[in-house]
Amino acid sequence: MEMRQVLAAELEKLMAQNENIVLIDADLSKPNGLAGLKSKFLERAMDIGISEQNMACIAAGMSSYGMIPFISTFTPFATRRICDQIAVSCAYAKQNVKIIGTDPGISAEFNGGTHMSMEDIGVLRSIPEIVVFEPVDNNQLKKALPQIVDYYGVVYIRAFRKETPDVFDESCDFDLFKALKIKDGEDLSIFCSGLMVHETLLADKELKSQGINAEIINIHTIKPIDRTAIIESAKKTGVVLTVENHNIIGGLKSAVCEVLMEEFPVPLRAIGINDKFGQVGKMPYLKEQYNMRAEDIVNKALEVLNLKCK
Amino acid sequence: MDFAQKCNKIRQMILKTIGNLGVGHIGGSLSIVELLVVLYDKYMNVNPKDPNMVGRDRLIVSKGHSGPAVYSILCSKGYFPEDWLLTLNKPGTNLPSHCDMNKTPGVDMTTGSLGQGFSCAMGVAKASKIKNDGATIYTIIGDGESQEGQIWEAAMFASQQKLDNVIAFTDYNKMQLDGPIEEICNITPLDDKWRAFGWNVIVVKDGNNCEEIDAAITLAKFSEKPSMIILNTIKGKGISFAEKAGAGNHSMQITPEMMAQGLAELRGEA
Numbered sequence: 001m002e003m004r005q006v007l008a009a010e011l012e013k014l015m016a017q018n019e020n021i022v023l024i025d026a027d028l029s030k031p032n033g034l035a036g037l038k039s040k041f042l043e044r045a046m047d048i049g050i051s052e053q054n055m056a057c058i059a060a061g062m063s064s065y066g067m068i069p070f071i072s073t074f075t076p077f078a079t080r081r082i083c084d085q086i087a088v089s090c091a092y093a094k095q096n097v098k099i100i101g102t103d104p105g106i107s108a109e110f111n112g113g114t115h116m117s118m119e120d121i122g123v124l125r126s127i128p129e130i131v132v133f134e135p136v137d138n139n140q141l142k143k144a145l146p147q148i149v150d151y152y153g154v155v156y157i158r159a160f161r162k163e164t165p166d167v168f169d170e171s172c173d174f175d176l177f178k179a180l181k182i183k184d185g186e187d188l189s190i191f192c193s194g195l196m197v198h199e200t201l202l203a204d205k206e207l208k209s210q211g212i213n214a215e216i217i218n219i220h221t222i223k224p225i226d227r228t229a230i231i232e233s234a235k236k237t238g239v240v241l242t243v244e245n246h247n248i249i250g251g252l253k254s255a256v257c258e259v260l261m262e263e264f265p266v267p268l269r270a271i272g273i274n275d276k277f278g279q280v281g282k283m284p285y286l287k288e289q290y291n292m293r294a295e296d297i298v299n300k301a302l303e304v305l306n307l308k309c310k
Numbered sequence: 311m312d313f314a315q316k317c318n319k320i321r322q323m324i325l326k327t328i329g330n331l332g333v334g335h336i337g338g339s340l341s342i343v344e345l346l347v348v349l350y351d352k353y354m355n356v357n358p359k360d361p362n363m364v365g366r367d368r369l370i371v372s373k374g375h376s377g378p379a380v381y382s383i384l385c386s387k388g389y390f391p392e393d394w395l396l397t398l399n400k401p402g403t404n405l406p407s408h409c410d411m412n413k414t415p416g417v418d419m420t421t422g423s424l425g426q427g428f429s430c431a432m433g434v435a436k437a438s439k440i441k442n443d444g445a446t447i448y449t450i451i452g453d454g455e456s457q458e459g460q461i462w463e464a465a466m467f468a469s470q471q472k473l474d475n476v477i478a479f480t481d482y483n484k485m486q487l488d489g490p491i492e493e494i495c496n497i498t499p500l501d502d503k504w505r506a507f508g509w510n511v512i513v514v515k516d517g518n519n520c521e522e523i524d525a526a527i528t529l530a531k532f533s534e535k536p537s538m539i540i541l542n543t544i545k546g547k548g549i550s551f552a553e554k555a556g557a558g559n560h561s562m563q564i565t566p567e568m569m570a571q572g573l574a575e576l577r578g579e580a
């Protein structure tokens with residue numbers, strides 16, 4: 001199933017249970033899979049047209065009235081385009097606005113550079129009190145949404161739109177604020193997020209065949225980050241690789257470095273977009289362009305293992 | 311070739327450009343074909359051999375997803391060879407979905423985040439005034455795009471600054487991505503809005519008619535205010551499967567069969 005279908009189905013359930021939830025789109029309800037909700041919730045699901053700044057503040061106003069607004073658009077328009085509106089009307093005003101941004105990083109594919117947000121996590125992570133969450137797969141998104149509704153405050157959901165390989169199954173335990181260990185290991189720690197978790201697991205097969213046992217931890221919530229999980233793993237393995245679909249400035253790598261430099265500095269390398277703008281292309285091509293393939297992860301892992309204090 | 315033949319040729323180029331890739335923004339590309347043909351055939355003071363010529367007229371297509379239409383007209387004018395059109399969105403292309411001034415010769419501004427190109431156009435027009443180079447700045451916005459607040463910030467700037475060198479167009483095709491404009495966020499009365507913002511407004515009844523567009527631009531040239539020419543167009547104009555798809559033609563899949571059928575139709579063979 002596509003992630004947007006899961007998003008729509010779960011939002012529908014939540015909106016049926018909780019009549020304070022509202023959904024606002026800005027002329028991307030079809031691409032985001034949410035168009036169908038308009039006929040199901042005539043008053044509470046609306047498409048307000050191409051006006052994202054307006055959307056963020058309308059949501060803040062509704063929140064001040066006790067509602068729980070979800071706003072939805074593509075990641076660049078959900079973050080950098082409306083940064084001040086989110087910072088002031090939503091976050092600083094302490095409103096309960098949930099932001100859905102789709103097509104993160106290279107997943108914007110043919111929409112190209114103008115639509116490819118490599119910086120959205122960095123933008124929102126530097127505003128106080130905003131929770132930044134990036135689901136790995138459908139199951140994780142499903143388990144996160146009710147927790148996001150229960151949590152009071154601004155939450156950014158950095159969602160993929162299309163089909164994603166399952167990484168987790170239905171039974172998997174999930175706490176929005178706790179990192180998720182996918183695999184125990186002792187040779188190095190790999191912290192990964194979103195789309196890149198699957199790629200990391202592919203890389204892990206190759207690492208295993210070379211006798212390297214990596215510990216793999218999914219950082220789905222990049223802010224507030226699970227400091228304990230990061231420190232414990234780094235202490236155990238002594239060397240770290242981060243893997244993300246985002247600029248390595250401002251995103252997961254930065255967040256992990258901020259923790260480790262203070263608490264337990266170890267050698268670290270990163271896979272992600274190396275301070276470059278986006279471009280048009282399909283994902284396999286873009287992964288190659290930005291060195292984000294499983295084989296790139298393997299090579300970086302070997303590189304950072306060499307730096308390990310013996 | 312007369313206007314009608316040229317428009318037909320540009321439509322074929324657009325269809326091939328998008329059809330070769332299999333998907334793209336065909337609706338909003340087809341609705342501005344007549345406008346682009348009239349502008350480049352009769353009005354734009356530009357030089358394809360010197361795309362960055364100082365003092366040239368400029369066209370800023372703020373609805374940047376109409377790239378395939380812009381590429382087709384630029385190609386027909388000789389800015390780049392025709393085989394470039396087959397590279398739309400392919401690895402390393404100079405023709406991405408959305409207009410990019412650093413990639414495509416003849417493209418005057420990078421656009422794609424709706425609303426921004428229009429403000430950029432006002433900046434270009436102000437700069438041209440300061441340099442006193444006599445250029446005319448043309449710009450095209452979408453009717454859906456007109457919902458962005460930034461459009462109206464730029465509108466006030468232009469009338470305050472008396473930018474009579476601006477001739478803007480609204481591609482009033484009554485459709486945005488999710489559906490009909492009036493069902494999502496109505497923008498009527500559009501002409502009164504622009505008038506209230508201090509612009510000279512000309513409404514073109516059939517915005518897919520070259521002669522009507524031509525007459526409107528001639529008229530706008532005499533204005534002492536910035537001009538907004540509202541073109542009543544049809545999204546997907548001129549290719550029956552695209553027109554029929556309605557809101558579905560914003561960005562659509564185009565199979566080889568559809569492309570063949572559309573080309574036959576345009577060549578009068580269907």
Ligand SMILES: Cc1ncc(C[n+]2csc(CCOP(=O)(O)OP(=O)(O)O)c2C)c(N)n1
Pocket residue numbers: 026027028050052077081337338339341373375422423424425451452453454455456481483485486487545560
């Ligand atoms: C700021 C921004 N928000 C959303 C989008 C996504 N988007 C691209 S085209 C489009 C619809 C545009 O409608 P309109 O301006 O009427 O263009 P046209 O009908 O001519 O294609 C949308 C919502 C965008 N490119 N930029």
Ligand SMILES: [Mg+2]
Pocket residue numbers: 452453454481482483484485486545
């Ligand atoms: Mg339109």
